[in-house]
Amino acid sequence: MFAMQLKRPQTALEPVDLLDPEPGPDQIRVVVGACGVCRTDLHVVDGDLTHPALPIIPGHEIVGRIDRVGPGVTDLSVGMRVGIPWLGHTCGHCFFCTHDAENLCDDPQFTGYTRPGGYATMTVADAHFAFPLGEDGDDVSLAPLLCAGLIGWRSLVKAGDGQKIGLYGFGAAAHILAQVLRWQGRTVYAFTSPGDTKTQDFARSLGAVWAGGSDIAPPDALDAAILFAPVGSLVPAALKAVRKGGRVVCAGIHMSEIPAFSYDDLWEEREIVSVANLTRQDGLDFLSLAPKIGVRTQTTRYALRDANKALDDLRHGRFEGAAVLVP
Numbered sequence: 477m478f479a480m481q482l483k484r485p486q487t488a489l490e491p492v493d494l495l496d497p498e499p500g501p502d503q504i505r506v507v508v509g510a511c512g513v514c515r516t517d518l519h520v521v522d523g524d525l526t527h528p529a530l531p532i533i534p535g536h537e538i539v540g541r542i543d544r545v546g547p548g549v550t551d552l553s554v555g556m557r558v559g560i561p562w563l564g565h566t567c568g569h570c571f572f573c574t575h576d577a578e579n580l581c582d583d584p585q586f587t588g589y590t591r592p593g594g595y596a597t598m599t600v601a602d603a604h605f606a607f608p609l610g611e612d613g614d615d616v617s618l619a620p621l622l623c624a625g626l627i628g629w630r631s632l633v634k635a636g637d638g639q640k641i642g643l644y645g646f647g648a649a650a651h652i653l654a655q656v657l658r659w660q661g662r663t664v665y666a667f668t669s670p671g672d673t674k675t676q677d678f679a680r681s682l683g684a685v686w687a688g689g690s691d692i693a694p695p696d697a698l699d700a701a702i703l704f705a706p707v708g709s710l711v712p713a714a715l716k717a718v719r720k721g722g723r724v725v726c727a728g729i730h731m732s733e734i735p736a737f738s739y740d741d742l743w744e745e746r747e748i749v750s751v752a753n754l755t756r757q758d759g760l761d762f763l764s765l766a767p768k769i770g771v772r773t774q775t776t777r778y779a780l781r782d783a784n785k786a787l788d789d790l791r792h793g794r795f796e797g798a799a800v801l802v803p
Contacts, residue, residue: 478803479596480783483531485523488784489595497592497600499546504603506558509615511594512537513778513786513799514623514648515706516562519730520589521787528589534783535594535801536562536587537622538601539615549603557615558606559622559763563753564591565602579630579753586753595783597803607759612767620648620773620798621766626754628653629762631702631727634749638699639663642717644690645705646679648798649727652771653702658683659769665694667710669793678774678796693717702727711748712737720744727751775800 477496480489499505517534519525538560542552552558565585566573572580585591585602592599609618628649635641641657642665643650654664666679670689679687686695690710697719703710706728712735714724726748742748774797778786786799 477597478780479533479592480780481531481533481595482521482528485521485528489521489534489787491781496598499544499549499600501546502548502603503546503600504542504549504552504558504606505544505598505600506538506540506560506606507543507598508538508540508594508596508803509557510539510619511535511801512619512622512624512648513783513790513801515790516623516729517588518787518791519706524730525589529591532589533592533594533596533599534588535596536560536564536589537619537624537800538587538594538599539609539619539622540594540598543598545603552603552606552608557609557611558601559609559618559759560587560594560599560601560606561622561626561754561759562586562588564605577755579755579758584753595780595801597780605756607763609763616775616777616800616802617773619800620652620775621763621771624648624798625652625766625771626758626762627727627751628702628704629656630754630758631725631751632656633758634751635700635702635723635725638722640665640696640699642667642694642698642701642714643679644701644703644710644714645707646675646687647704649704650702651678651682651774651797654679654682654684655771656765656769665696665698667694672793675793675796698722700725703731704728706731708732708734712741715741715746715748718746721746723747723749725749725751773798777802
């Protein structure tokens with residue numbers, strides 16, 4: 477198989493030809509049709525996440541078809557189209573796994589970080605963490621749902637049922653979540669880099685009632701704010717933007733240092749919460765709901781060999797929506 481592999485952090489991915497992997501017990505082999513490019517991939521490549529299983533094939537927004545199943549796999553079969561997310565395996569027996577919080581497993585594995593990912597023509601996955609996708613939609617449009625969509629969904633669950641929701645960083649996750657929020661009848665406020673009028677227009681086109689720079693206070697107090705941009709200084713800014721009793725949800729896996737802020741901004745029962753990974757139930761809930769909502773992803777396609785360009789374009793915000801690699 478062909479893959480783009482990271483051998484050392486802070487270096488370019490290298491094209492490699494590897495032996496086709498074989499699925500073990502409870503595993504499936506998938507021929508990759510598309511793999512989204514996520515900001516978490518950047519954190520892996522740039523060395524922000526410090527313990528990858530090197531050399532590693534990044535990528536955890538994988539859509540493909542099963543071409544081989546290992547012993548013990550009964551619910552999935554050859555030919556089925558599946559999606560493979562970031563959380564790739566859990567131990568099944570720690571406190572968190574046995575208390576409906578497998579996203580916090582003490583001994584997890586992560587696709588594209590501690591186990592091979594989807595920047596390749598094929599990959600092997602734990603069958604328990606592969607979601608059947610059916611036949612509606614094309615591989616490229618579905619790929620961003622596997623992380624941007626799922627993490628957005630989990631962030632929304634953590635944000636609660638408030639009406640006025642602020643989204644800080646209007647990229648792959650926010651452009652999906654905005655559609656969910658509008659379908660639910662909620663009000664979307666979009667925050668972008670200061671002066672980024674193009675992205676602000678994009679947010680308005682998806683139903684945001686207001687869009688502006690993250691340095692500007694919204695016209696209304698928010699019930700909750702979700703931070704997709706990995707910028708620590710946005711935490712105190714978001715705390716100022718939410719009402720009393722409001723909640724700030726930090727959705728990224730990595731964030732720059734949060735600066736000091738006055739307790740006055742946190743007082744009156746405001747909350748800061750973080751989001752970690754996802755559960756299989758998150759996947760089942762969101763992926764069954766997305767077709768009913770009619771979620772449409774805006775994507776920019778790249779050839780698999782152009783993975784380094786896709787990552788650099790993501791790093792510098794050169795596209796709207798999501799980048800997707802196509803073998």
